[in-house]
Amino acid sequence: MADIKTRDAVKGTIKTIDKAAVAGQRMKQAYISTKDKAEHSTSAAENSADEYAADKFERGVDTAVHEGAHQFDKAGRKGVKTTKENIYKTKDGIQNFKAKRAEKALQKQSQNIGGKTVRTAEKSAEKTVKQSARSAGKKTIKTVGKGSAKTAAKSVKTAEKTAKTAIKTSQQAAKAAQKTAKASAKAAQKAAQAAKATAKAIVAGVKAAVKATIAAVKAIIAGIKALVAAIAAGGWVAVVVIIVICLIAAIIGSVFGIFFSGEDSGTGQSMQTAVQEINTEYDNKLLEIRNGNTYDVLEMSGSRAVWKEVLSVYSVKVNTDPDNPQEVATMDDSKKQLLKDIFWEMNSISSRTESKSETVITETDDGNGNIVQTETTVTRTYLYITVSHKTVDEMTVQYGFNQEQKDYLTELLQDKNNSLWSSVLYGITASDDQIVTVALSQIGNVGGEPYWSWYGFGSRVEWCACFVSWCANECGYIDTGVIPKFAGCVNGVQWFKDRGQWMDGSAEPVAGMIIFFDWDNKGSSGPQDGLSDHVGIVQKVENGIVYTVEGNSGDSVRVNQYSVGHYEILGYGIPQY
Incomplete structure (x- = not known):
């Protein structure tokens, strides 16, 4: 009976150990799952500056901003869903950890019960052996006499020895079970500690990433506090904005950062x-x-x-x-x-x-x-x-540029980036006076180079119209049909008149208009012949004075001024910006 109890106690202990092992395996799987998700969520492959540049510049900067915002909106919603799932899994991990602690307590209790059972079994076995020996000895003495008594005594000793061996074996089994249980409990505890450390590391990593992101955003946007406040209020849209900004920061650090160099840093x-x-x-x-x-x-x-x-x-x-x-x-x-x-x-x-x-x-x-x-x-x-x-x-x-560097050059020099280059070189965006800013940037240039050579002439020519055309090209206006490419002033006048985009010289112009002059009988108030001899760009009109930027004025680019309606002003071309 004692052996049965001992065996049952050992089985109970082993069962507890198995449960601990299963719990430990669950914690391991939960840890692996959490680690995989963490690695997946922090993957930076899709944020490569090269991929972003090749894709976004292919569609144009404006399209990139709107499309990027749309895609990151979808990514933001998916991120929220993934975050919720991770929270639920974290809660499950915590519940498993609590269950593990309960099992550990039960295991300890089982070990104590097992120890008491072994000691009880030992005492019970000793008592049984002694009682059996006394009963058997007395009965044998009475029945068979002294000779048989010796045989009986020997049998008693053998039985006693066997019982002691069984007790010792039971003790060893119980100790082994206790030792195994302790080792399993210790392993489970280490696993829990490792999971906890991993969680802390993940939190620390997230905090570090947040700090880095904030630092990048501060360097780009003065209004970062408003975004941080939005995040604190649960505005995940603000997080999308920050992600876009971080991508821009990545571009700034690449060769495409040149497009951000037009501002004083x-x-x-x-x-x-x-x-x-x-x-x-x-x-x-x-x-x-x-x-x-x-x-x-x-x-x-x-x-x-x-x-x-x-x-x-x-x-x-x-x-x-x-x-x-x-x-x-x-x-x-x-x-x-x-x-x-x-x-x-x-x-x-x-x-x-x-x-x-x-x-x-x-x-x-x-x-x-x-x-x-x-x-x-x-x-x-x-x-x-x-x-x-x-x-x-x-x-x-x-x-000695390699292929990658050559590819960068090809992308930078695409015609679709002309507006970006205008912003860098002249600090302008698409507006009615964009061409004015380009023209002003050329003040002081002498000899008409590179205007006439850009047009296609092999040597110097009268280059006032070449200058206007060059400025228009810098703004992308020739490709879009806003301003013609012309080297003869008469041809420029006819182009605007043919499209109904012409205004008489007596009218008051606005910045960005193309001003044409008729210099016949220069210096007198006599009638003009109606043919243009010179052309420039209207810079501004103030207090009845027309300010212009003209190429080939004294063989250089200069700012000149005329009263509104001056007799030398033939008229104005009106570009449809």
Whole structure:
């Protein structure tokens, strides 16, 4: 009977151990599930700056913002659902942990009961053996005598020895069961501690991510407090906004950060100020050449690299430099020097003078109404100034760009990004006076380069219309049919008149209109011939004065002014911006 009780106690203990093992396995599975979900939720593959840039720039910046907001709205709702599921699973884990503690307490109680059962069994077995020995001994003595008594005594000793062995075996089994139970309980406790530590680590990671996100947002948006307040109030839409902002921050750190460089980042400099300084340096070099030589005839040829090409090469080279990569969204003295170095590596100016003997024919009146032609040989000095530039492909070879860097250049130079380049270079967005800002950025440029060369001329021509066309192209207005590409003023007038977009010169214009002049009989109030001789861009109108930006005004880009209705103003082209 005692053996049966002992066996039952051992079985109970083993059953408790099995339950503990099952509970431990459940906790392990819950931990793995939680870990997988945590890893899944923090995956950054879909937030790659390269993927975002290739996809969003393909659709255009405006479409990217709206579409991105829509997609992140869906992602936000899904994130809320996933978060709820994780909360429920966390609650289940806590309940399992409580159940485990209860099982541990039951196990301990079972161990105590098992120990008491073993001790009870030992005492019971001893008592049974002793009673059996006494009864059997007395009965045998009475029945068979002394000889048989010895045999009986021997049997008693054997039975006693067997019983003691059984007791010892039971004790060892009970101790082993207790030891196993303790080991299982300890393992379960360690598993619980590990799960708790993992949970703390996840919380710490989330907190760190939140801090990093807040830091990024502070660097971009001054109104971060409002967003944080919205998050605290449960506004998950604000979280979507922050995610979008973080993606923008990722773009800012890439080669596409150049599109954010038009604003002063706190250094007192921006891409616009750097470009203006380099433009001035370029113009000064041309003036130095002209002022440093005595000449009769000036001939300029060639062209310099357009700025979006220079900035694209700069952005890729500086941002992807394997030795010292830097963000290109901000401007400072060191980056300005890098930009200057690249500009002058892409552009060069050379000059030479040459004296030529030429025959000049002059006509005079002999006093009798006859025209007399006289040939005279004169020596003239020609100053030749040649501007040349390297192409983007030549620069990729010079800098040893890899395929990825070449792909970046291709994307940056897409025509669809022209409005972005206008914003960077001139600080403008699409508006009626966008072309005015572009024109003003060219003040001081002399010789008509790069306007006539951009148009397609191999040497200098009268370039006032080329200048207007170049400014329009910088704004994307030629591709959209807002302003024509024209080199002759008469053709420009006809284009606007054909479309009913013409206003007489006596009217008061507004900024962004194209102003055409008729300079026949210049200096007098006589009638004009109705054909345009010159063209510019209306900057503004104040107090009856029309301010203009004109190319080829004294062979440079200048701001001029005229009274409203001035007799030299033929009329105005009215672009449909």
